[in-house]
Each structure stands twice: as C-alpha cells, then as structure tokens.
Amino acid sequence: MVQAPRRALMAATAAALSSPAILRAQDLSARPITLIVPSPAGGGTDYSARLVAEPLGRALGTSMVVENRTGGNDVVGLTAVLNARPDGHTLLCGYCGTMAGRAAAGGLGAIVPMRDFVPVGQITDTPQLFVTHPSVPVANLREFIDYAKARPGEITYASAGVGSMHHMGAELLKIRAGIDMLHVPYRGTGETTRDLIAGRVQFYMNSPPPLTPLVRDGRLRALCTSGNERHPGLADIPSAGEQGYPDMPLNVWFSIYAPRGTPEGVTRLIGAKLGEVLADPALRRRAFEAGALVAPLGPEAMAARLERETAGWAEVVRAANISAG
Structure with a gap:
C-alpha cells in the first residue's frame, strides 16, 4: 500500500507535469510529427487518424503526417512506433481490436500494448x-x-x-x-x-x-x-x-499512443491539444455525419479501459478456443 507522504508526492508531481508552465516548455515544432496507422488506408483506424492529423499538427505548431505501415496483423506498424525515438514525433493511432483483441489472442508476438505504449488520448468510440x-x-x-x-x-x-x-x-x-x-x-x-x-x-x-x-x-x-x-x-x-442481445461490449475505439519512454510532459501536451481539437464543433459534426462518435478520454481512463477490455477478450479467446497461430 502506498504511504500517505508518497501519495502526496506522486500527486504533486503529476500536477506539476500537467501544469500550463510545463506544457508550454514542451516544443514539438522543430519537425513534423508522424502518426503511424498500422493498417491499410480506408479503414476505421485510417479514418480516425486523418480526422485529427491536420488540426492536431497545427495546434502543436507543426505538421502531422499520417503514414500507413501495414503487415503482420498490425505488428509492423506497432514495431515502427516502438523503435522510434520517444520524443513525441512518432505516434501511433491504435485500434481496440489490435491493442486489446489481438493482444488477448496472442497475436502481437512480444509486444504488450499495456507495457509498451503510453496513452495520449482517445479520438472516437462508436458502436459497430x-x-x-x-x-x-x-x-x-x-x-x-x-x-x-x-x-x-x-x-x-x-x-x-x-x-x-x-x-x-x-x-x-x-x-x-x-x-x-x-x-x-x-x-x-x-x-x-x-x-x-x-x-x-x-x-x-x-x-x-x-x-x-x-x-x-x-x-x-x-x-x-x-x-x-x-x-x-x-x-x-x-x-x-x-x-434481444444486450450488453455486448463491441464498441470500436481509436486512440493515440506514444512509444514507452516518451516524457510525460510531451504526452500530456499532445493530449491537451488533442482535447482542444476534438472540441471543435465542425470536426465533431464531420465525424458524426460519417457515423463516428467523437469521445475524448484521458490517459488514465484509457489505460484502465485497455486493461479491462484485454482481460474481457481473453475470456472470449478461451471460450472460443481462438489461436493466433
């Protein structure tokens, strides 16, 4: 159990890292940001990435380029993000089916999303x-x-x-x-x-x-x-x-992640700017007309959801005898 002084220190540190002064100290404008989509163009991940890339890059004072890195049931794209310098200039647009479903089925090899990626912010959360x-x-x-x-x-x-x-x-x-x-x-x-x-x-x-x-x-x-x-x-x-078929947890959500080791000040800056972008009525309307529901979610809630849904899909994997091989 965490002792009270330690809890207080952790809370103070988190508050300091998310303070406006710390966020302003992070500067990502030196070069473009690459937002990697680990699946082909035309799908939901690609749509979500392109929905936010241009306005998010502008909000961060640079440009954001969407890059489709496909192959290996999304492992190629995930690996590219993990191997990138953890400085905020390479990000992942993550799909719940990859981050939770394929992880539960053992389809990501040595990659463990909960361990290897830092949540930045959720983009959309939509029924299938x-x-x-x-x-x-x-x-x-x-x-x-x-x-x-x-x-x-x-x-x-x-x-x-x-x-x-x-x-x-x-x-x-x-x-x-x-x-x-x-x-x-x-x-x-x-x-x-x-x-x-x-x-x-x-x-x-x-x-x-x-x-x-x-x-x-x-x-x-x-x-x-x-x-x-x-x-x-x-x-x-x-x-x-x-x-007659209630309570099936089948919503599809797409989120932005950074590689492990990315400074918290950087991820919180990107997350804060993403929240501003997703609050834009024109963007929300454009997503809604396409059938997607904008649903901002912060890093802590994202991490909890990823853990919860990975465990839930692991139960389906066992019940259905699903094998990634």
Whole structure:
C-alpha cells in the first residue's frame, strides 16, 4: 500500500507535469510529427487518424503526417512506433481490436500494448454496424440468427484478422446466439468490403464510417448496431439490445499512443491539444455525419479501459478456443 507522504508526492508531481508552465516548455515544432496507422488506408483506424492529423499538427505548431505501415496483423506498424525515438514525433493511432483483441489472442508476438505504449488520448468510440450481403434473405439481427441456426457452418463472416474486433465480436455473437459461422480473415477493410459487396462472404461488423455509404446505396444491408441504444446518427437502424442481445461490449475505439519512454510532459501536451481539437464543433459534426462518435478520454481512463477490455477478450479467446497461430 502506498504511504500517505508518497501519495502526496506522486500527486504533486503529476500536477506539476500537467501544469500550463510545463506544457508550454514542451516544443514539438522543430519537425513534423508522424502518426503511424498500422493498417491499410480506408479503414476505421485510417479514418480516425486523418480526422485529427491536420488540426492536431497545427495546434502543436507543426505538421502531422499520417503514414500507413501495414503487415503482420498490425505488428509492423506497432514495431515502427516502438523503435522510434520517444520524443513525441512518432505516434501511433491504435485500434481496440489490435491493442486489446489481438493482444488477448496472442497475436502481437512480444509486444504488450499495456507495457509498451503510453496513452495520449482517445479520438472516437462508436458502436459497430452489423451488415450482410443483400442476397441473405434477412432484415434484422433476429432474422439473421434464425437463418444461421438453420444453416450451421454455412454462413461465412469476414474480419481483418485474428483478434480484430470484427473477429472477436463475431465470436462473441456466436457464443451468445448459439450459432456456427465460418471465419474468413482478410488483411484489411478495403479487401474485406470488396468481397462482401461481391457476395463472397455474407456477414461483417465494423465501425460505421467505411460501411455507412455502402448501406445507404444498397450494396450492403444493415442488421443492427452493437450496444443497447441506437446509434444517434443511424437512428433508423435498431440496436442489438433492442433485438434481444444486450450488453455486448463491441464498441470500436481509436486512440493515440506514444512509444514507452516518451516524457510525460510531451504526452500530456499532445493530449491537451488533442482535447482542444476534438472540441471543435465542425470536426465533431464531420465525424458524426460519417457515423463516428467523437469521445475524448484521458490517459488514465484509457489505460484502465485497455486493461479491462484485454482481460474481457481473453475470456472470449478461451471460450472460443481462438489461436493466433
């Protein structure tokens, strides 16, 4: 147990590090900042990174460049951030499916997100959208589950790889609904949606931004959004909770991280500026219209969420006998 004097010292240190004077002392304007996205362009991680990169770079007095470093189920991009100088000029846009899901499934090799990355700030936190190819004769989640129960092992579902939220979420749905579907992993959202539109796979779940335009033009059919309440920007689509499947922790969130060893003053400066950027009504409206919900979250809350969700997905990994290999 931490003794009272030590607690007081820790509190004073934290307050000092987050004080305006300390934040002003951090200067990142000397060169551009690289925000690494460890997945291909076109997905939710890429969208979230590009949503904030330009205004955040401007707020920090420099430019911020989004760089897609793909491969190895996101390990290539994560490794690039870990190997960078920890000075605030190389950051990671982290996806919950990688930071919690793939970590729980053992799919990140020696990388342990809770140990190896410093939370900076959360960008968005959005229910997933469940979709099917229009050839599947169902109109909602209940009908889809009945359809799948009558065809065990015949329905295919797509994901961006083992441990992704598409994979873990579908496995959780299989457990909750008592259905059997075949997993078809892909390397990214773009490849996945192409095959889904072509009817090569039948079911998929992802954050709304890459899927909403395809639903609106009829190329995909929406079954529900995850969670108990309807997505405020997709109010015509019922939630999973409304259809008898409540309390499924399937929200997709994207956050910014720095490599371990980055000075706290630097991460708190970036986090403070990110908070200012995310408060901009025009940015929030632009995200909302794309189906994403801006949801700022500080480093301590981010760390707690990452720990909690990694443990939760580890239970799904065991129940579904998921192997990263």
